[in-house]
Amino acid sequence: MPSIKDSITRVMRDNRVSITEMKSLITEAKSHPMTAETRTALQGLLDQHGDKFGTTAKRDLQAFLGSVHVVTTPTVPTTPTVPTTPTTPTTPAVVTPRQIDDPTVLTKHTTDTTWKPVENGKLFVDGVSFDDVVQGSIANCYMVGAFSAVAQSNPDAIKNAIKENPDGTYTVKFFEKQYGGTMKAVEITVDKDLPQSSMGSARYGKARDSSELWVGVLEKAYAQWKGGYEAIGNGGYPSEVVTALTGKTTSWSSAKYTDANTVWNNIKKGADAHKPMTAPTHGKDSGVDYNGTGVYAWHVYTVLGASEEAGQKFVQLRNPWGSTEPGSDGKNDGIFKMKLEDFTKLYQGVDVGQ
Numbered sequence: 001m002p003s004i005k006d007s008i009t010r011v012m013r014d015n016r017v018s019i020t021e022m023k024s025l026i027t028e029a030k031s032h033p034m035t036a037e038t039r040t041a042l043q044g045l046l047d048q049h050g051d052k053f054g055t056t057a058k059r060d061l062q063a064f065l066g067s068v069h070v071v072t073t074p075t076v077p078t079t080p081t082v083p084t085t086p087t088t089p090t091t092p093a094v095v096t097p098r099q100i101d102d103p104t105v106l107t108k109h110t111t112d113t114t115w116k117p118v119e120n121g122k123l124f125v126d127g128v129s130f131d132d133v134v135q136g137s138i139a140n141c142y143m144v145g146a147f148s149a150v151a152q153s154n155p156d157a158i159k160n161a162i163k164e165n166p167d168g169t170y171t172v173k174f175f176e177k178q179y180g181g182t183m184k185a186v187e188i189t190v191d192k193d194l195p196q197s198s199m200g201s202a203r204y205g206k207a208r209d210s211s212e213l214w215v216g217v218l219e220k221a222y223a224q225w226k227g228g229y230e231a232i233g234n235g236g237y238p239s240e241v242v243t244a245l246t247g248k249t250t251s252w253s254s255a256k257y258t259d260a261n262t263v264w265n266n267i268k269k270g271a272d273a274h275k276p277m278t279a280p281t282h283g284k285d286s287g288v289d290y291n292g293t294g295v296y297a298w299h300v301y302t303v304l305g306a307s308e309e310a311g312q313k314f315v316q317l318r319n320p321w322g323s324t325e326p327g328s329d330g331k332n333d334g335i336f337k338m339k340l341e342d343f344t345k346l347y348q349g350v351d352v353g354q
Contacts, residue, residue: 003037004029008025008041016052017045017049017057019056019057021057022056022057022061023060025061026060026061029064046065047189048100099193102115103223103228104229104230105195105203105228105229106138106229106230107230109137109203112197112198113195113198114196115193115194115196116193116194116196117193118194118216119211121211121213122211122213123164123212123214124213125209125211128151128158128214129155130152130302131333132151132207132214133147133148133320134206134208134322135320135321135322136203136205137203138203140235141299141300142236142237142238142278142300143222143232143238144215145238145300145320146238146239146245146302147205147219147245148320149238149278150242152276152302152304153277154246157245157246162214165189168191170191170217170221172188172190173185173186174187174222175243175244177249185247188221188222188224190217194213202216204219208322219232222244238278238280238351239351242276242351248353249354251354252349252351252352253349253352254348254349255343255345256348256349260341261313263343263344263349264313264315264340266350266352267306267315267352270303270350270353275353275354276353277302277304277351279343279347279348279350280299280348280349281299281300281347282297282298282347282348283298284298288345288346290346293326294326294327296319301319301320302318303316303317304316304317304318307337312340313339314337315338315340316336317336317337317338318336319334319336321334
């Protein structure tokens with residue numbers, strides 16, 4: 001009689017699992033006591049090929065696996081024997097990290113990118129901080145700027161989004177907005193390998209501490225979800241990333257059509273309420289002159305808050321490069337404050353999370 005593995009191989013020939021095929025697999029599994037081998041095979045199908053399921057098929061398999069128990073064969077008691085000389089305890093087996101196909105890199109990086117785990121890497125080092133985030137060699141400031149914004153406003157949202165699995169992989173939970181405004185949870189599993197350049201440095205997003213992994217893991221999972229680094233590496237909307245991490249939408253305040261004091265008040269209220277905030281600059285063809293400002297066109301910054309000193313209103317921002325800011329405070333950490341009138345001139349507005 002063919003095993004469940006044979007049936008799974010047959011089902012995956014067309015690289016898609018229909019509801020009919022799923023029902024057939026579940027019926028076959030139900031026809032015999034559930035063994036550890038059968039459960040492992042079905043769980044592996046779900047983990048490695050969940051993106052090839054129809055919604056109903058995936059839900060049915062998850063429900064089935066959650067409802068069954070593995071049956072073990074009872075052992076027959078044996079007659080006690082005379083004790084023998086104790087043997088030396090064996091070393092516990094080492095769990096080999098599970099390998100998962102990596103998302104495709106940017107086309108220009110296909111010939112000089114390698115995938116390796118970070119040596120002595122830890123998911124979090126001293127918790128989560130907005131200043132952990134550093135953009136890599138990819139045009140996704142909108143994404144890492146949003147990572148930093150969520151880390152600053154609600155670090156637990158980052159911690160709770162990433163689960164470290166016993167097999168060495170990570171499962172990241174995102175939220176996807178459905179028709180009608182409801183939010184659907186989407187789980188993406190990736191392994192520990194992260195893209196490196198030919199020089200051995202991180203190719204894309206990274207943490208300021210090179211041993212901290214959460215930025216690279218989060219970016220990799222987002223790329224896996226959206227179809228590769230090319231799909232996420234040519235600009236985008238920070239509001240979509242904030243929603244994906246928090247399950248909540250954002251509210252836009254335009255610097256062009258909203259009174260400057262209202263924009264500042266919205267930033268102040270957002271900071272006081274611990275809401276993630278981002279601000280995009282104008283394009284190079286907008287007519288806004290960025291020469292000598294220390295601010296860059298077509299770039300997204302994290303908004304950290306608002307303040308007022310001697311009647312002058314300021315906006316605090318962070319460059320997701322983790323460096324390069326206006327002024328000369330000598331830190332070169334990307335963090336700075338800007339007069340409100342300059343902010344409304346150089347930035348399109350501000351996105352405030354709900």
